[in-house]
Amino acid sequence: MGSYIVRRLGGAIVVLIGIAVITFLLSYALPSDPARMILGMRASQAEVNQLRIQMGLNLPLYEQFWRYFINLLHGNLGQSYQLDMPVTELIEQRLGLTAQLALAAWLFELIIGIPAGIIMALKDRGFLDHTLNVITLIGVSLAPFFLGLELLYWVAFKANLFPAGGSGGIMYVILPGLTYGITGAAYYARLLKTSMLDVLNSDYIRTARSKGAGMWRVVFGHALRNAMLPVMTYGATDIAALFGGIVVIEDVFGYAGVGSLAVNAISQTDVPVIMGTVIFAAVFVVLFNVVVDLLYGLVDPRISY
């Protein structure tokens, strides 16, 4: 177990360094000059040059990377050009809202995906199986922003059931969460169906059935708990990705989370904010996955390292 933790953490550190290198190279390669972006178009070339020296933009590449890297280690993601605030602070302000939305989106995925998966497994190759398969595939095929816009139009604008965008309470996370749930539920349904079929074909389920347990009891009392294991593995990585990944949906619904921060930064070419949100999401995914992997050993007695 000890050596596994060391190896897992070692791997994660390598990945984190790789993330830092890639984001640094991307922002270095950007055609826009950071000093010019900060000072604006009207500043003189002399002023821009002076700021470039101040910011260390004239240093050799490796020295610039070293500065960038040390800053990263201190949790410093740079300063936004447009909002004149540290990127870390901007992300921090919006993290709570994004967390709420990520959670809602995840719950919707489960609410749709798990019943669909159970039914698909029980009716394997039957009419219901094929129908649900196609329905969930349609969900995956929908562009989230298109579905979001349509939901806005019909549910918020025409039927007036929900606020048409904004953020701040449970009413505001339902539509964007549902949008994500519909487009993401298929993966859960698929995964659960496959693992459910495996479990339903196992000996202990056959024993339970032969002792007279009803299908309902077998599924919910015995099979589901075991079949959920691979689903929860995927669910853990999924919710980590949701923290940085609901970019476009947030924008569609005018939800003031990290995602719409990123979209605004894109339209204003606010490079530190774009890179900051990218790093934030990537680091979150890596760390979250490490924690989940390590927790597995504690939760599942069958796993030994």
Added chain:
Amino acid sequence: MSQMMTTPGGLEQTLAYPPKKQSSKFVRVLKAYPLVFIGGIMVLFLVIMAVFAYKIMPYNPNYQFPNGLAMNGAPLAPDKQFIMGTDELGRDVFSRVLAGAQISLEVGVFASIISLFIGTTLGIISGYFGKWVDTIIMRITDIMLAFPFVLFVVALVSVLGQSVSNVFIALGVLGWAVTARVVRGQVLAVREFEYVQAAKALGAPNWRILFKIILPNIAGPVIVLTTLAIGNNMLAESTLSYLGIGVAPPQASWGNMLAEGQQVFQYAPWMLYYPGLALTLSVLGFNLLGDGLRELFNPRRVR
């Protein structure tokens, strides 16, 4: 009621049951894997629409019709002249949807070919040679998968500059990680087969084992992945164009049409329906096809 049958050896036999009518192979496959056909037809339809887009479209997609707007300046609802209505500049939505089909398919296909090439190469190297090569490649894969895909692509497109070819290059260069992982897993499995070991023992060179044994064995999953990837890349392209960093206006793309439609969708909902529907159906076609192929290629035929 008994029936006679002649065996290949020339013997006459009495059958206890009348022989079951064997339907043609085509019908049997169609029955077993309806998804392949539905998806295939949808994809074929899309390809025809995209390839002949400029022959089919009734008008120039960028022409702003003087009669394309209502008196109050609002877009026109679908009618006889403009079967999908007009947009806020009085352009024909139908022609723009067709033009968008071409861009969308182009980006989807080229991006998928790039990531297919990178992913398969790295996956084979990783799985076949193992050891430290494997460790390095898999770490890079982990790094690629950690990034939020859309933002990552956005960052790369802003470095490369905004153009259609840069969009598919960015999507392709950043989207190979899943393919690499799947191919590596497949290679690892195939590598342990006894006939591969035998070929090695007989002194077959690496390239022979790769091309004669490994490649044919990983072809199925790779074809499935690529089919699904085309759909996903079309979605990604529309997302980028929607965000304003993919295909730049006035060139039509389903993504930027949806972005334009978003401004006026309260009174011109058709500006959302048609590009959105075209996008959804196209991606669905690839997903159905990929899903059907997955079953077709699955030797156990168990999902």
